[in-house]
Amino acid sequence: MHAGREWTCSPAAMHAWESPDYEPSLPVSEKSNPLTRDIDRASASHIVRILQATDAQMFQEDTGATYKRLVSKQVVETLMEVAEKVELILKDPRDSLVVLSGCGTSGRLAFLITSDFNKALRELNQSPVYRYIIAGGDRALLSSQEAPEDDPELGALSLKKVCEGKKHVLFIGISCGLSAPFVAGQLDFCMQHLEVFTPVLVGFNPSHQARDDPMSGCTFTFRSLVQRMEELSKSKKAFLINPAVGPEAVSGSSRMKGGSATKILLEVVFSAAHAAAFTNSPITFKGIQEHVDAYRQSLDITYSHTEGITPLLEAAGQSLRHGKRVCYLGWGSVGILGLIDASECNPTFGADFEDVRGFISGGYGQLNNNEGPLSSLGPDFCISHEDFLRQVLPSLDDWDTVLLIYTHSDSVSEVAKLALRVRGKTSNIHAVYHQVDGDTAAAVQQSDVNKLCSSSLKITWPSSAPESFLRMQWELSTKLLLNAVSTGAHILKGKIYQNHMIDVQVTNSKLYCRALRLLQKLSGCTESKCEEALLRAIYNSDTLTAEITSSDVGSHTQTARNRTEVVPLALVCLLTGCSLQEAESHLRRHVIVREAVAAHMS
Numbered sequence: 001m002h003a004g005r006e007w008t009c010s011p012a013a014m015h016a017w018e019s020p021d022y023e024p025s026l027p028v029s030e031k032s033n034p035l036t037r038d039i040d041r042a043s044a045s046h047i048v049r050i051l052q053a054t055d056a057q058m059f060q061e062d063t064g065a066t067y068k069r070l071v072s073k074q075v076v077e078t079l080m081e082v083a084e085k086v087e088l089i090l091k092d093p094r095d096s097l098v099v100l101s102g103c104g105t106s107g108r109l110a111f112l113i114t115s116d117f118n119k120a121l122r123e124l125n126q127s128p129v130y131r132y133i134i135a136g137g138d139r140a141l142l143s144s145q146e147a148p149e150d151d152p153e154l155g156a157l158s159l160k161k162v163c164e165g166k167k168h169v170l171f172i173g174i175s176c177g178l179s180a181p182f183v184a185g186q187l188d189f190c191m192q193h194l195e196v197f198t199p200v201l202v203g204f205n206p207s208h209q210a211r212d213d214p215m216s217g218c219t220f221t222f223r224s225l226v227q228r229m230e231e232l233s234k235s236k237k238a239f240l241i242n243p244a245v246g247p248e249a250v251s252g253s254s255r256m257k258g259g260s261a262t263k264i265l266l267e268v269v270f271s272a273a274h275a276a277a278f279t280n281s282p283i284t285f286k287g288i289q290e291h292v293d294a295y296r297q298s299l300d301i302t303y304s305h306t307e308g309i310t311p312l313l314e315a316a317g318q319s320l321r322h323g324k325r326v327c328y329l330g331w332g333s334v335g336i337l338g339l340i341d342a343s344e345c346n347p348t349f350g351a352d353f354e355d356v357r358g359f360i361s362g363g364y365g366q367l368n369n370n371e372g373p374l375s376s377l378g379p380d381f382c383i384s385h386e387d388f389l390r391q392v393l394p395s396l397d398d399w400d401t402v403l404l405i406y407t408h409s410d411s412v413s414e415v416a417k418l419a420l421r422v423r424g425k426t427s428n429i430h431a432v433y434h435q436v437d438g439d440t441a442a443a444v445q446q447s448d449v450n451k452l453c454s455s456s457l458k459i460t461w462p463s464s465a466p467e468s469f470l471r472m473q474w475e476l477s478t479k480l481l482l483n484a485v486s487t488g489a490h491i492l493k494g495k496i497y498q499n500h501m502i503d504v505q506v507t508n509s510k511l512y513c514r515a516l517r518l519l520q521k522l523s524g525c526t527e528s529k530c531e532e533a534l535l536r537a538i539y540n541s542d543t544l545t546a547e548i549t550s551s552d553v554g555s556h557t558q559t560a561r562n563r564t565e566v567v568p569l570a571l572v573c574l575l576t577g578c579s580l581q582e583a584e585s586h587l588r589r590h591v592i593v594r595e596a597v598a599a600h601m602s
């Protein structure tokens with residue numbers, strides 16, 4: 001543990017990942033971040049500080065060296081051009097749409113952003129022009145549906161369906177790694193129908209680092225598609241928004257900075273378009289640049305509360321270490337961030353759906369998703385506070401952590417009522433509350449909540465910001481905070497080795513490739529030996545049949561869905577030469593994956 005030792009981050013360390021010699025074979029989104037190399041051995045407060053520095057890399061200046069950044073001239077200019085396209089649609093929405101699409105977190109953020117901006121349009125009595133598509137449909141908003149991500153045809157078909165009969169569609173495909181075949185299929189479809197579609201790609205790698213693997217049923221790769229888009233961008237028929245934000249804190253975990261930067265960029269574009277269309281404020285370079293920069297303050301304000309965030313990580317880490325639960329009880333759109341963060345713990349950390357769960361006041365009524373209520377799909381799709389009271393509360397005790405997430409515009413008396421019921425079962429209850437400067441109205445009720453909580457984090461925002469921007473800041477702040485809590489808790493549980501998630505789910509081709517790379521890095525064995533070990537773990541067989549070795553990655557990932565701990569198993573086999581059964585019993589003895597690996601590495 002580095003607990004107690006002051007952690008500082010030098011400017012050189014912040015930039016180390018940018019060197020051309022640093023992990024040159026990996027795209028930025030998959031590199032391991034030099035700042036987080038020892039995060040697996042850090043204390044809770046130290047983890048928060050490391051995450052703060054890692055998130056701050058999003059706003060690094062453009063040094064003119066290797067990578068474009070959020071505020072680079074070319075990025076800001078493209079944001080302006082896309083905002084102008086959106087403005088045109090807002091001014092004449094007949095037969096037009098703005099469609100956002102992505103897989104996993106990218107699709108969840110597409111949902112959140114379209115909901116927020118359609119709501120803004122409805123408030124102005126305008127027709128809602130925004131639509132979202134998420135690979136795997138609405139169930140993917142709340143659970144891991146990684147397989148559809150690999151299907152380019154499914155992507156194209158779902159886009160076609162949403163846009164039936166439309167004459168102008170601005171399509172925004174989000175793939176943080178410039179890698180998802182589902183999104184590639186959609187962008188390709190747009191390029192075949194440029195008379196209707198204007199494709200925009202949002203991601204966080206330079207174009208030459210886009211994924212170059214073959215995709216099922218396609219003659220093109222993501223990289224060749226990006227090259228076609230670059231050609232079209234010269235005549236403004238397509239747009240690429242792809243600044244680098246630095247490697248993720250946990251390697252490849254694009255739900256973190258990738259997701260945050262997606263939210264920032266698209267909100268900046270749509271806010272500028274709305275202001276231009278409805279309040280006559282022109283879209284300017286300076287306006288866009290300042291708006292991006294304003295989000296840097298959201299980050300600073302959030303992380304100025306390190307001492308308030310630390311106990312949340314500690315509590316959540318304790319709960320997970322004891323096989324208990326972490327529950328987010330949210331209100332309004334910050335509650336949606338709770339649902340999103342909880343849903344990501346299964347694919348990211350191999351967590352059980354019971355480990356980290358999100359609930360929101362108003363349930364599906366508040367969510368207002370395309371497919372309506374999904375509770376009939378099973379207990380993991382029950383998301384209302386009533387569901388929490390019925391399904392979860394009766395079994396809670398002091399080892400479980402409950403986190404209340406709300407803002408001053410929510411009913412604080414309702415929060416206090418729920419807090420009281422929770423307090424009857426566990427004293428391990430915490431609150432995160434956003435308010436604006438000088439707001440005293442809710443103070444009395446807030447003190448009722450405080451009395452019931454073992455920690456309360458009040459984040460105060462400047463009242464000068466417009467209401468709509470405040471909400472977006474609260475959302476980003478909640479995202480950063482919950483990403484820190486769930487990532488930190490899983491680190492404290494011992495799920496991370498250095499800055500790698502070893503127990504990665506091998507449920508799609510991107511994750512399969514990541515797993516193989518990880519095995520090579522940690523075992524030092526050849527790629528073919530690592531793939532052999534991985535397949536043995538996936539198929540649960542010490543000998544590989546010809547049928548297995550001749551199957552494609554799609555079959556491997558399909559089979560891996562029903563297996564757990566395949567990468568740790570493969571790693572133990574590679575390091576020790578033991579059988580699968582021996583590796584299994586070894587892992588059972590070392591519940592903490594990091595320790596199991598460390599024991600063999602030393």
Ligand code: F1P
Nearest residue numbers: 103104105106175176177180255
């Ligand atoms: C999409 C995604 C991630 C998820 C996981 C698998 O990535 O679903 O959101 O966390 O890493 O991939 P991308 O297409 O946005 O790069």
